[in-house]
Amino acid sequence: MLIENTIHPFSVSAEELAAWSRRPHKHNFFELVYIEKGTGRQCINDHNIGYGEGNIFLLPPFDCHSFQIHTPTRFIFIQFNALFFQKDTHQLMDYTNWFNHLHYIISTYNRLPGDIIHSAQDKALLINLIKGIEHDYRTNQDPACTIIRANMFALLNILMRNFENAFRENNPVTDKAAGDMLQYIQYNLFDNEKLRVDALASKFNLSANYVSEYFKKKTGESLKEFILKSRVNVAYSRIQHSGKSMKEIAWDLGFTDASHLSKMIKKYFPPDPQQATGNTTSCISSL
Template identity: 45%
Template sequence: MITESAQKIFEIHIEELSSWGHRVHKHNFFEIVYVEEGEGFQCINQHEFAYRAGNIFLLPPLDCHSFKINTLSRFYFIRFTDHYFLKNDGLTNYKAWFDRIAYILANYNKVPGDIIASERERNYIIQNIKAIHQEYLLSDNYSEDIISGAVASILNILARSIEKKYVEQANEVDNRFGEVLRYINTNITDSNKLRIPVLAEKFNISKSYFSEYFKKQAGVSLADHILKSKLRIVETKLLHTDLSLKEIAYQLNFTDSSHLARSFKKVYGMTTKEFKNSGQVCCA
């Protein structure tokens, strides 16, 4: 197994393949894959998903993947590193974009494979991917800003699609619970908004019953859910940023880095350093 590295902080290319000649590999960049033609299977971290023309996938860094191609396939690959979100051009808040990506990755494992919610959104993303490719080839003084805007649009739609499926799954149990989870995830760094009296009033549930209600729907207590939701974001920031543990703890409202370190080890059974250095199991 190899780890593939992007040569630039952003690149896009098209490949037409009848077989997958690459080894199973990880990479150190984000990748959006659009399948324009063909069908087969994509293997991601030991799980196989059928692909066909029109599918769109998001592959986070350190996911291990390969393709099993059944018919001649044409792929668009958009690759960008975490540094793409750290630019300071005065036009886009790239830190906010990385926080959005952290939310996507923290919940992506709940809804693997193609996650586009509607054909309208799918067509919009496809148009943006093709526009990005044309601008990438043109590469004039305006292209970088145009590409940044198009990537931002794609990520917004992906975030909305992931959240929508996540909420719909929760609503299958109780028609309010998906909205409860959406609110908690949206305000995960604001402890005041996650207090039981605030949540109970917002969702018209008795304060004395809210804890029982939440545990009945989620299978875990509210405090455990909030902690584990924060730690999933910690995972993303450990793997995909150069932030110190102290900075991550501050962003997510842990008391300090020691509090975060203890919480992480208690839940994951390893230190944050061990987690950052650990590999992920690949598909064969």
């Protein structure tokens, strides 16, 4: 399986294609794809679905993907990684912590093909941002441009809002308060003080003795297990595309050491038998 790498933290390109000549592949960066016109099918991992004008896809790192073009299609590709959001000598703003939080949202997002935006209003906002970013990049060829970074910040925040809405919809809770608690935990996943039982009790007007029971009753999962599994999910995502070692990630996220983190990953993310045998035919044969 070809893995496409880049040394550039950010790039934008527009291509009009009558046929997709690239084999199914993976890459080490995020890629946002906007279909300005055309029809066909998108494949990600072992699923595929039709695409059309106005569709927006997010391709996470190391997911197998490709397109099959039915009618001539104009793509706008925005490729980025964590380095683009770090503070450097050209920038006044440091988006590092914000992007680290975004890793969690993306890692919990259900990575299936299809449009990631279901709100017409958000879709219109995103399209305007994408076109503005593409125009500024093509005109200036300066990915460090403050306007481009600000627009990317806005764009990804809109995506995050849609992922969070999907997260709420896909997590079976029986009332709004439980959904609010899930989202609060998600936002404060590595803030131990805010996730203490007494802090959650105060935040959601519950008895401290009842918080864990309430969470288990509403979600079907223990509070402690949910937080641990969510933290491991973040660590697993960063291992895949942050460029840091497991030791560094374990330290950053509060795990005892790399060995402890490795054990937790094996517990919650057992090896995929298809990946272990190098089986990537499902994505190819679906086209």
